[in-house]
Amino acid sequence: MKMSSAKSLxxxxxxxxxxxxxxxxxLQAVIHIAGPERACYLMSRLSTIAQxxxxxxxxxxxxxxxxxxxxxxxxxxxGGSDALDIExxxxxxxxxxxxxxxxxxNRAYGELxxxxxxxxxxxxxxxxxxxxxxxxxxxxxxxxxxxFQAHSAPGIYARAFLEGTLTEKxxxxxxxxxxxxxxxxxxxxxxxxxxxxxxxxxxxTGSMGLGPISAIYHARFMxxxxxxxxxxxxxxxxxxxxxDGEMDEPESLAALSLASREKLDNLVFVVNxxxxxxxxxVRGNGHIVDELETIFSGAGWNVVKLLWGSDWDPLFARDxxxxxxxxxxxxxxxxxxxxxxxxxxxxxxxxxxxxxxxKAIGATLxxxxxDRLRRGGHDMKKIHAAYHAxxxxxxxxxxxxxxxxxxxxxxxxxxxKMTTHQQKKLDTSDLLEFRNRFRLPISDADCEVLSxxxxxxxxxxxxxxxARRVALGGxxxxxxxxxxxxxxxxxxxxxxxxxxxxxxEMSTTMALVRMLGGLLKDDEIGKRxxxxxxxxxxxxxMANLFRQIGIYSSQGQLYEPEDIGSILYYREAKDGQILExxxxxxxxxxxxxxxATSYSVHGLPMLPFxxxxxxxxxxxxxxxIWAAADQRARGFLIGATSGRTTLxxxxxxxxDGSSHVIAATIPNCISYDxxxxxxxxxxxxxxxxRMMEHxxxxxxxxxxxxxxxxxxxxxADVEDGIIRGMYCLERHENVDVRLLAAGPxxxxxxxxxxxxxxxxxxxxxVWSVTSFTELARDGVVAERxxxxxxxxxxxxxxxxxxxxxxxxxxxxxxxxxxxxxIRAFVPATYVTLGTDGFGRSDTRAxxxxxxxxxxxxxxxxxxxxxxxxAQEQLVTFAEALGVDLTKPLSTTV
Numbered sequence: 001m002k003m004s005s006a007k008s009l010x011x012x013x014x015x016x017x018x019x020x021x022x023x024x025x026x027l028q029a030v031i032h033i034a035g036p037e038r039a040c041y042l043m044s045r046l047s048t049i050a051q052x053x054x055x056x057x058x059x060x061x062x063x064x065x066x067x068x069x070x071x072x073x074x075x076x077x078x079g080g081s082d083a084l085d086i087e088x089x090x091x092x093x094x095x096x097x098x099x100x101x102x103x104x105x106n107r108a109y110g111e112l113x114x115x116x117x118x119x120x121x122x123x124x125x126x127x128x129x130x131x132x133x134x135x136x137x138x139x140x141x142x143x144x145x146x147x148f149q150a151h152s153a154p155g156i157y158a159r160a161f162l163e164g165t166l167t168e169k170x171x172x173x174x175x176x177x178x179x180x181x182x183x184x185x186x187x188x189x190x191x192x193x194x195x196x197x198x199x200x201x202x203x204x205t206g207s208m209g210l211g212p213i214s215a216i217y218h219a220r221f222m223x224x225x226x227x228x229x230x231x232x233x234x235x236x237x238x239x240x241x242x243x244d245g246e247m248d249e250p251e252s253l254a255a256l257s258l259a260s261r262e263k264l265d266n267l268v269f270v271v272n273x274x275x276x277x278x279x280x281x282v283r284g285n286g287h288i289v290d291e292l293e294t295i296f297s298g299a300g301w302n303v304v305k306l307l308w309g310s311d312w313d314p315l316f317a318r319d320x321x322x323x324x325x326x327x328x329x330x331x332x333x334x335x336x337x338x339x340x341x342x343x344x345x346x347x348x349x350x351x352x353x354x355x356x357x358x359k360a361i362g363a364t365l366x367x368x369x370x371d372r373l374r375r376g377g378h379d380m381k382k383i384h385a386a387y388h389a390x391x392x393x394x395x396x397x398x399x400x401x402x403x404x405x406x407x408x409x410x411x412x413x414x415x416x417k418m419t420t421h422q423q424k425k426l427d428t429s430d431l432l433e434f435r436n437r438f439r440l441p442i443s444d445a446d447c448e449v450l451s452x453x454x455x456x457x458x459x460x461x462x463x464x465x466x467a468r469r470v471a472l473g474g475x476x477x478x479x480x481x482x483x484x485x486x487x488x489x490x491x492x493x494x495x496x497x498x499x500x501x502x503x504x505e506m507s508t509t510m511a512l513v514r515m516l517g518g519l520l521k522d523d524e525i526g527k528r529x530x531x532x533x534x535x536x537x538x539x540x541x542m543a544n545l546f547r548q549i550g551i552y553s554s555q556g557q558l559y560e561p562e563d564i565g566s567i568l569y570y571r572e573a574k575d576g577q578i579l580e581x582x583x584x585x586x587x588x589x590x591x592x593x594x595x596a597t598s599y600s601v602h603g604l605p606m607l608p609f610x611x612x613x614x615x616x617x618x619x620x621x622x623x624x625i626w627a628a629a630d631q632r633a634r635g636f637l638i639g640a641t642s643g644r645t646t647l648x649x650x651x652x653x654x655x656d657g658s659s660h661v662i663a664a665t666i667p668n669c670i671s672y673d674x675x676x677x678x679x680x681x682x683x684x685x686x687x688x689x690r691m692m693e694h695x696x697x698x699x700x701x702x703x704x705x706x707x708x709x710x711x712x713x714x715x716a717d718v719e720d721g722i723i724r725g726m727y728c729l730e731r732h733e734n735v736d737v738r739l740l741a742a743g744p745x746x747x748x749x750x751x752x753x754x755x756x757x758x759x760x761x762x763x764x765x766v767w768s769v770t771s772f773t774e775l776a777r778d779g780v781v782a783e784r785x786x787x788x789x790x791x792x793x794x795x796x797x798x799x800x801x802x803x804x805x806x807x808x809x810x811x812x813x814x815x816x817x818x819x820x821x822i823r824a825f826v827p828a829t830y831v832t833l834g835t836d837g838f839g840r841s842d843t844r845a846x847x848x849x850x851x852x853x854x855x856x857x858x859x860x861x862x863x864x865x866x867x868x869x870a871q872e873q874l875v876t877f878a879e880a881l882g883v884d885l886t887k888p889l890s891t892t893v
Contacts, residue, residue, distance in 0.1 A: 011568050061294035065287065067376060068305045071313050074385040078132060084625065086464045087380055089129040090162070092319040092438035093453055093461070095409065097158035097171070100450040101188075104425055105174045107450070114175060114190070117407035118243065119155030121274040121377065122754040123733055125402055127153060128383040129270075133391060134239065136473035137480070142231065142396040142602060143473065145218060147211040147240040149204050149272060150191040156477065157188050160200075161452065162465060165475050168452055193728075194479055194600075194631050195697075202479045203603060204630035207623050209249025212269065214627070215240035216255040217590035219397070221598070224552055230527065231604060237391060238774040244288045245277035251624075253295060259397040260300025262554050267397040268300075268390045272377065274406035275333045275340075284334030289401045306386045307403040309374030315361050323357030327399055340405040344371035379403035409437045455798060482603045483600040486692040487524050488685065488832045494518030495681035501711035508704040509640050511677035511711070513541045515684060516609060520549055520577070525692065530595040530608040530635075532579045535587040539706075540611050540640050542578075543568040549574030585616050589624045596633035596699060605692060607635060607638035614639025614703055615656035618663055629666045632697035636687060642673070642703035643813030644835035645847035646744050655839030656816050663701045663820065671701040672771045673812065674722075675746035678714035679770055680704070684721045705744050707844070722768075724796050725775035737762060737862040738801065738828075740810040740819070742769040748848065749811060751855035756862060759880055764862060767800075769810070772818050795825035802827050806866035809833065811853045831861055837890035851890050854880040 014020055031039045050057045077084050102114035119126075119305045129146070137143030148156055156176070160166040166188070173180035173187035177196060180187030189196040191206030191615035199225050219238040225231035246252055259267055273289050275282055282288040289305060297303045307328075308316075315324060331339075331351070344367030352362025352370070362370065383402070390398035426434070433449045441454050455461045469475055493501065495515050496722070506514075520526045531545060550573035559570040581588040588610055588626035594601075595608035617639055618625060641647045644657035663671040672686070674680045680702070685702040721727025726740065730753060736758070741749035746768050753764035769775070779795035786793055794802070801808060807829040810819035816834035821829050835851040863877045878885050 008696065010760040040572075042141075048403045061289045061297045063293065063305065064325055065289070065307060066305070066316065066325060066704070067307055067382065068303070069382075069385050069389055074381065075388050077381045077384055083464065084380055086461055087131055088124075089439075089516055090461055090465055091123045091380075092440060093162065093455070093465075094127070094155055094158040095123050095438060096409050096442070097161055097437070097442055097452050097454075098123075098154035099426070101157065101174045102154050102169050103431075104172065104450045105176070107523050109176075114154060115151040116154070118149065118151035118272075118274075119153075119158075120408045121404040121406045122152050122272045122360055123147060123155055123408075124378050124383055124402070125270055125272060126152065126159070128387060129239065129241075129379050129477075130159060130472075131468045131759050132384060132472075133162055133180040134472060134476055135236075135385050136469070136476045136478065137603075138676070141473060142234055142236050142856060143476070144237045144239060145202065145215075145601065146477065147215045147238075147242070148192055148201075148477065149241045149243055149246075150206040150208065150211075153189075153191050154171070161456055162462070163469065163475050165478075166198075166354055168454075169451060181658055192477075195629075197479075198481075198632070199479055200477055202477055202631075204627050206625060208243070208246040209251040210624055210627050212242055212246070212249075212252040214590050214593060214622075215269070215587060216259045216264070216267065216397075217587060217603075217844060218594040219264045220258065220262050221553055221591060221594035222266060222602075223262065223264065224579070225602065225604065227552070227554065227599070228527075229575070235635065236266060239270065240268070241272065244271055244273040244275065244292065245282045246890045247271060247288075247292060247295075248277075248282075249797045251586055253299075254584070255590070256296060256299035256301065258587065263395050265394050268387075269397070269399040271297075271399060271401050272404055273401050274377075274404045274408075275337055276406040281334045281337050282338075283332075285332050288333055289403060292399070292401055295767050296399045296401075300396060300878065302390075302393050302398040303391055304386050304398060304400045306376035306382055307653070307852075308376050308381030308382075310381055311369075311373055311379075314364075315600070317366070318361050319357070321355075321357040323355045324361060327351065327354055327358060344368055347371070360770065375403045375405060376804075377402035378408060402467055409434060429775050480599060480603070481600050481695065483695050484599065484603070484605055485695075486528065486605050486607075487492050488688040488692055489519070489522045491525050491681055491685045493639060495677075495684070498677035498681040498711070499714045501677055501713050503712065505709050505710050506677060507706050508674060508677060508680055509706050510541050510708075511703075512611075512638060512684075512704050513545075513679050515681060517545065517548065520545075525607065525688070528606045529577070530579060530592075530606055531577065532581065532588050532592050532608055534581050534597070534616070535583045536613070537578070537580060537611075538808045539584045542611070545578060546571050549578060551578045551580045552576035585612060585621050586624060588612065592635060592637070593624070593628040593631060593633055596628060596635035599633065599634060599695075605634075607688065607692060609636045609638055609812050611638040611640050613654060613656075614642035614659050615654050617656075617701075618659045622662060625669075626666060628669050630698065632668070633699045634691040634697065635699050636684070637701045638700065639701060639703040641706055643744055644839050645709050645813055645844055645851060646705040646855070648844045648847070650839075650842050651841035652839035657813070657835040657839070659701070660703070660773060660814050661817050664776070664818075668698045669701050670698050670771075673703045673743035673814075674770055674790050675741075675743050679768070682719050683716075686723050703743060707744055709747060718863070721800075722770050723774075724778065725773075726767050726769045726797065726800060728765060728767050730764075732763040732765050735763050735765045735804055735806050736808050737809045737866060738765045738767060738804070739768050739858060739862065740767045740808060741858075742772065742812040742814075742819075745811050745813050745848075745853055748853065748855045749858055752862065754856035755855055755859045755881065760859075760863065760877075762862065762866065765806075769812070769819075772810075772812070772821055775825070776821035779822060783824070787813070797825040798827050799820050804828070807831065809858060809862050811858050811863065814852065829865055831865060833858065833861060837893075850887075856883050 098119050099116050102116050134146055135144045161171055169185050175190050177187035192201040193204050194201045215238050226233045257364045293303050347370050348362050352358045386400045428448050435442050435447050498511050507559040550571050553572035556574045561570045563569045579591050592608045592610040595606045599605040642656050644655045645652055663669050672683050690696040718727045739749040749766050753766050756762035756764045775797050782793045785791055805828050808826050809831050811833040812819055816832045819832040833853045860881050860883045
């Protein structure tokens, strides 16, 4: 018999009410005499015995639709009723200024958009945080981190205006960042954006769902820094304020178990449950709060439900029959939205009119009092109690499910309306109604023209506002870059083996890992390196690092690993340096971003290397990489087993032919596809220099392969070419054709040059292209400079290839769009070869023949450009090279 303590039990017929009362009386007596811990123990024992007796009873993850924190357990509000009144008034002023900012912008430019309703619902949640919990960074304290709900950005700007960190002029250029500069000021970005507002926002949260997973991994990264003694424990918190609709994003819930497994009691989520998405209810036919309670509690979080304001407390006290709680349990969110959109008379009839018990409770209230019954997320005293409980809870992360009304206070213009999220324009009567609802000291005339309101500095409100932020360390959000210079070691200290390889065989992956091992031994930069893998560290040859630096685990290692006898055994340690995240690219990149922005967030520069299958990077987690770019990340992304033909046998899901094309779209992503270990060394050195010494807000994407080959020593004077994107490997005085190739296809170009010389007496020059992307960007800059100033500036590609009109053949292991990106700057006939189409499972040789990028196809293409279209001659060339002219195009099969 399967049973549950969920709502189904509440509706079952009680066959012995006296026995039920005796059990309940006994439970209450235990709580009263021995305390709640004893009661929990007894219930746990009962559950165990029930299971043993075959009663499959399962405790419900849902509690009644009431507040978790009892009235008797609420702490006093700091400063008492006077402070509470002031803070409620300040919240009303911020609601007004946020509304005025958005509506003003849309009166002037109807296309700008903006959001009012989200902040209207969340204002009190933010204000309690700002006034009592969100601690700023100081010289002696690292500060709390806050991931702000993106759609509430106007409210954060409104607070900054009252604080004095934003001006009225800046508010008047909301969502007009380009226009603002013409007027000598800054505009305000639509959503939190550290690149566009570099001294204000810390975290970009505009792409919903990315904030929650980022907050979780950042809370874990803080513990990582503490356990490695890089940062002193200070009981700092990571706060995340998110929307209930946002919880539908897979990333929002993807890492909940990590947070509980790691016991991240430095993490607090506040989910603004206004019950509405953009178009309507989040769960119209159910309770999103109940659903989230089940998910979070099931994942091991401490759940605090904050549903009803203080004015409901007397109503619950009068609810002797249980009718009120039962009605709330059964009223679905779609109906709650309807109640929010209507007045007290409507709610008296349709909610309180359901049963005689409810009618009796409703009879104690006027229609106006019913209309003003607050949900928990609009009651600062209740919010303070929930936040206090969250920050003092130990051993678990906490989520506060705060119920609010979307568009709170907007009345008929938007409160609880299906269209409230899109509401950006209000007429005069709506504005006056809003002003009156919040008792704002704004005249009708100022209301009509949407004047911003700011009390005098000497007013009690402003004095209180300033005093609270002084007590919490200063204003926030605030982003800083202390520009701490970290000395980069000499390249020979960690990469001499690559610079002087002398034909030793290794893959570029092995070269990178070996360099990493050398860097980890450096006294200055070694402790700052954060190696990260989603999984497959052994695939990438990183097993030797397990013993050297260990895998981070907050618990250390509680077991003896199966391979303890091996030199490369799996070693977990509390001070371990490797972050081995398991099979979660989204989690690994979130850890990488936390490390890559540590220079700003913590004033502690770190250098993360995230090594992963390149196909599972930009294609799978491109949005999170964009968020890292927005956040001005600094670090290395290493796309291993890269290219479409280097991963023999794996097939289309694993073979990457497009990551460099996607990486090229991110302005501060510097991408390279090196062929040799010495190229890798020069690139890593340049990246470290730019990021750690020069504090450039760039990050590097570098692709490596698992293909072993003889590695040459570095030629003379090629460092500049490697960094800028190309250099010549084999130069000829009387060149007939030029072969450009990148990464693993460079050896095919070298072999093609040998074929052309041996079989056809053709002189082919071979160039290594380390970055088509950097070449293309340089070309765009040169082209624009000529266009705007007339200066005779040439692209680097043009400079390098300008000495001859010989045709140029470019080949790479990526789609043709990549080499096509430099076509405009090549001063000769230009033909590109790439790996367009789906991947295939086969050997490397077969794959390169299939995609027509191997030595024989490169040589054939060169001959075609040198000798024209004569079919008979082309057939001769093909037969000599072993090229099948009848094979289908790779994109058609």
